[in-house]
Amino acid sequence: MNRNSHHVVVVGAGFGGLEFTRALADASVRITMIDKRNHHLFQPLLYQVATTALATSEIAWPIRHLLRKRKDVTTLLANVNGVDRAGKNVLLEDGSAIAYDTLVLATGARHAYFGHDEWEPFAPGLKTLEDATAIRRRILLAFEQAERETDPARRWALLTLAIVGGGPTGVELAGTIAELAHDALRGEFRNIDTGQARVVLIEAGDRILANFAPDLSAYAAKALERLGVTIELGRAVTRCDAEGVVFGDKQLAAKTILWAAGVAASPAAEWLGTPADRAGRVLVEPDLTVPGSPEIFVIGDAAHVPRPDGRLVPGVAPAAKQEGRHVAATLKARLAGDTSPRPFRYRHDGDLATIGKRAAVIDFGWMKLTGWPAWWLWGLAHIYFLIGFRNRLAVSLSWLWIYATGQRSARLITQGDDDKG
Amino acid sequence: MNRNSHHVVVVGAGFGGLEFTRALADASVRITMIDKRNHHLFQPLLYQVATTALATSEIAWPIRHLLRKRKDVTTLLANVNGVDRAGKNVLLEDGSAIAYDTLVLATGARHAYFGHDEWEPFAPGLKTLEDATAIRRRILLAFEQAERETDPARRWALLTLAIVGGGPTGVELAGTIAELAHDALRGEFRNIDTGQARVVLIEAGDRILANFAPDLSAYAAKALERLGVTIELGRAVTRCDAEGVVFGDKQLAAKTILWAAGVAASPAAEWLGTPADRAGRVLVEPDLTVPGSPEIFVIGDAAHVPRPDGRLVPGVAPAAKQEGRHVAATLKARLAGDTSPRPFRYRHDGDLATIGKRAAVIDFGWMKLTGWPAWWLWGLAHIYFLIGFRNRLAVSLSWLWIYATGQRSARLITQGDDDKG
Numbered sequence: 001m002n003r004n005s006h007h008v009v010v011v012g013a014g015f016g017g018l019e020f021t022r023a024l025a026d027a028s029v030r031i032t033m034i035d036k037r038n039h040h041l042f043q044p045l046l047y048q049v050a051t052t053a054l055a056t057s058e059i060a061w062p063i064r065h066l067l068r069k070r071k072d073v074t075t076l077l078a079n080v081n082g083v084d085r086a087g088k089n090v091l092l093e094d095g096s097a098i099a100y101d102t103l104v105l106a107t108g109a110r111h112a113y114f115g116h117d118e119w120e121p122f123a124p125g126l127k128t129l130e131d132a133t134a135i136r137r138r139i140l141l142a143f144e145q146a147e148r149e150t151d152p153a154r155r156w157a158l159l160t161l162a163i164v165g166g167g168p169t170g171v172e173l174a175g176t177i178a179e180l181a182h183d184a185l186r187g188e189f190r191n192i193d194t195g196q197a198r199v200v201l202i203e204a205g206d207r208i209l210a211n212f213a214p215d216l217s218a219y220a221a222k223a224l225e226r227l228g229v230t231i232e233l234g235r236a237v238t239r240c241d242a243e244g245v246v247f248g249d250k251q252l253a254a255k256t257i258l259w260a261a262g263v264a265a266s267p268a269a270e271w272l273g274t275p276a277d278r279a280g281r282v283l284v285e286p287d288l289t290v291p292g293s294p295e296i297f298v299i300g301d302a303a304h305v306p307r308p309d310g311r312l313v314p315g316v317a318p319a320a321k322q323e324g325r326h327v328a329a330t331l332k333a334r335l336a337g338d339t340s341p342r343p344f345r346y347r348h349d350g351d352l353a354t355i356g357k358r359a360a361v362i363d364f365g366w367m368k369l370t371g372w373p374a375w376w377l378w379g380l381a382h383i384y385f386l387i388g389f390r391n392r393l394a395v396s397l398s399w400l401w402i403y404a405t406g407q408r409s410a411r412l413i414t415q416g417d418d419d420k421g
Numbered sequence: 422m423n424r425n426s427h428h429v430v431v432v433g434a435g436f437g438g439l440e441f442t443r444a445l446a447d448a449s450v451r452i453t454m455i456d457k458r459n460h461h462l463f464q465p466l467l468y469q470v471a472t473t474a475l476a477t478s479e480i481a482w483p484i485r486h487l488l489r490k491r492k493d494v495t496t497l498l499a500n501v502n503g504v505d506r507a508g509k510n511v512l513l514e515d516g517s518a519i520a521y522d523t524l525v526l527a528t529g530a531r532h533a534y535f536g537h538d539e540w541e542p543f544a545p546g547l548k549t550l551e552d553a554t555a556i557r558r559r560i561l562l563a564f565e566q567a568e569r570e571t572d573p574a575r576r577w578a579l580l581t582l583a584i585v586g587g588g589p590t591g592v593e594l595a596g597t598i599a600e601l602a603h604d605a606l607r608g609e610f611r612n613i614d615t616g617q618a619r620v621v622l623i624e625a626g627d628r629i630l631a632n633f634a635p636d637l638s639a640y641a642a643k644a645l646e647r648l649g650v651t652i653e654l655g656r657a658v659t660r661c662d663a664e665g666v667v668f669g670d671k672q673l674a675a676k677t678i679l680w681a682a683g684v685a686a687s688p689a690a691e692w693l694g695t696p697a698d699r700a701g702r703v704l705v706e707p708d709l710t711v712p713g714s715p716e717i718f719v720i721g722d723a724a725h726v727p728r729p730d731g732r733l734v735p736g737v738a739p740a741a742k743q744e745g746r747h748v749a750a751t752l753k754a755r756l757a758g759d760t761s762p763r764p765f766r767y768r769h770d771g772d773l774a775t776i777g778k779r780a781a782v783i784d785f786g787w788m789k790l791t792g793w794p795a796w797w798l799w800g801l802a803h804i805y806f807l808i809g810f811r812n813r814l815a816v817s818l819s820w821l822w823i824y825a826t827g828q829r830s831a832r833l834i835t836q837g838d839d840d841k842g
Contacts, residue, residue: 037834038561038565038832038833038834039832039833039834055476055477055478055479056476056477056833057476057832057833058476060833062609062832062833064609064610065609065832067609068608068609071611074611074612075568075609075611076568076569077562077565077568077569077834078569094569096569129833140459141498144459144498145498147496147497147498148497148498148499148515148517187489188483188485188486188488188489188496189485190492190495190496191495393818394815394818397814397815397818411459411460411478411483411486412459412460412477412478412481412483412550413458413459413460413498
């Protein structure tokens with residue numbers, strides 16, 4: 001690769017960043033991929049790690065292994081601190097700088113607490129592998145402590161698990177936690193009955209899965225209730241602390257609270273010094289460039305991209321991938337001398353969410369699917385999209401095993417406060 | 422189960438504690454199993470987690486799941502603080518006490534630094550899942566940092582990995598790390614050649630695998646050198662710090678140092694206020710009871726058990742299991758009215774160690790085995806001894822995959838200092 005060729009720096013090896021890099025396979029550019037983690041994460045299945053169904057290595061892959069055959073790509077594990085737009089440099093935490101000709105920021109999102117960051121220790125969210133193992137640890141420890149707790153009120157608080165947010169992540173967490181407690185763990189304790197554990201899903205709006213058609217929301221609510229999940233609608237959470245969660249006039253004593261209610265973008269807007277929306281997403285031009293810097297693109301969850309009907313492009317993997325492909329095509333056109341603007345158009349394929357291991361809802365718009373056909377389609381689609389063949393095989397095996405036996409393989413409590421894992 | 426029946430408390434669900442509990446399946450006693458972790462760990466394969474070949478959940482199982490069908494067993498996740506021998510109570514960290522009629526301490530060992538605990542941050546040992554993921558993180562991060570390091574001396578220190586201790590664990594770590602660097606990671610970096618990484622095995626004695634026959638030691642040394650491991654014999658380590666490791670007159674600049682040199686028993690002797698050997702192992706009677714307390718047994722790595730020839734019963738899984746079965750038989754005899762002393766006799770089946778993925782050494786005494794036949798026998802034996810069928814399948818799959826493709830599935834850097842995983 002010619003050291004003088006066009007240098008593209010990509011920050012973030014999520015769905016958007018990786019897809020962009022792939023689509024640029026035959027372009028005559030040098031690419032540097034920077035990520036603060038060494039692995040790409042298949043986030044749609046992260047809740048299954050948090051609920052003991054899958055092992056961490058089944059949904060994550062080393063980035064440099066994924067890109068090993070791309071001799072045009074250098075992978076760096078590094079923390080980005082800022083962007084020098086005038087000098088065209090990405091600034092790293094260690095003080096070094098990396099010059100770019102084109103910069104693609106695909107830095108994703110974290111969970112947000114609507115200005116209440118003090119809730120985070122009591123209500124962790126789910127975005128990274130560490131989040132998932134921490135939540136797994138929290139859920140399993142609650143049952144362990146309940147087994148030893150003699151005070152009935154405290155025992156009830158330990159056996160109460162609250163999930164805040166009725167979107168797909170909240171619904172998937174609630175369903176699998178209910179199955180874990182009411183099914184997989186049953187019979188393994190002597191002083192408690194995990195079948196009595198309360199799983200409560202709290203949603204501020206008037207229905208769960210608000211992005212789906214109303215009849216699918218109603219179906220999902222029924223399916224969740226069949227699994228033993230209590231759904232609380234119409235009241236927003238106003239406090240989370242060591243005692244539990246307060247929503248509206250209700251106080252729920254719960255030692256385990258999980259946060260699935262909001263996301264906030266990464267600090268890309270701060271790095272750029274460019275306007276962002278309330279959630280921190282960069283307000284990009286229709287071609288996904290940053291205003292005033294046509295050589296900088298922002299894609300995926302870090303970007304605020306309006307659709308013609310006024311709604312935003314959603315923060316899902318297919319959207320990030322479409323944006324990655326679009327930016328790659330734009331860059332190739334530019335390198336070929338065509339600098340005409342190329343506005344991005346989002347194609348929405350559908351929404352889907354699973355409810356435990358036998359039901360799911362899929363909303364394609366033109367078609368709706370529920371029950372076990374939806375669940376099987378969901379399972380096949382996710383196995384298909386898993387990147388490595390090795391992981392497809394391992395995940396299929398894990399799921400078949402759980403499906404057939406109800407046993408889960410990743411029920412490990414690790415990384416306690418005193419284990420500097 | 423009759424609440425008034427004989428109550429047996431077991432502390433530690435390692436090989437010894439679990440085997441004891443199993444052997445007591447048909448006895449009319451109540452059993453309480455206490456462990457400070459929620460999982461039984463298959464320690465012989467822990468080095469494979471540390472070197473990215475296996476996932477954590479492939480070698481660990483929830484204790485209460487293993488014992489779920491044993492309605493006579495209550496499993497508690499708890500930290501033990503001491504033993505009240507006079508009152509026959511196990512004292513827990515939370516202030517509560519658990520009364521016993523018979524107590525079995527099977528609390529295992531940690532690594533020891535011969536009075537130099539200040540070395541631990543620079544030279545971590547390998548006893549728990551957290552140890553393994555921390556070591557995995559350390560090894561992978563060294564290569565990531567080397568890829569970005571421009572100073573040649575610092576880059577060499579990052580590409581130098583030292584293993585202290587030439588026993589089976591040290592040999593297995595050195596062999597798999599050499600394969601990881603020289604084989605699996607090769608071609609994935611752009612600024613370094615991991616094939617140049619130095620893996621140095623440091624042993625104070627005059628040969629590695631000192632417990633084996635000399636010709637097997639020599640074979641293992643040759644096999645390691647073929648994998649690119651440098652073996653340093655005859656000089657004890659006198660310092661470990663951020664710069665590297667000092668042994669004899671030699672100073673080796675190494676950013677990654679792993680400790681496989683010594684074990685120290687758990688605090689069981691302190692709990693009991695009874696004499697221990699230099700490594701902290703309880704000096705037990707020939708029947709494995711504690712002097713003066715015939716109702717307390719100590720088994721496994723926590724016990725100092727001499728053999729007729731003066732050597733000690735080794736700290737390996739088969740020894741712990743034999744002791745567990747012996748104590749169970751003793752207890753059953755006692756419950757039947759036979760209180761005659763029953764001295765424990767150890768039967769040594771052999772020693773084995775693997776060197777990378779194509780060689781191993783096995784010393785049965787009456788037969789010695791090297792090369793790929795030993796490796797295959799080692800692999801089959803370990804799969805056979807893995808407890809859950811699910812894990813046998815998963816581990817077999819992982820190994821076949823690595824064997825066939827050289828790819829490793831668990832190359833994840835998680836749990837950084839700022840990730841409170």
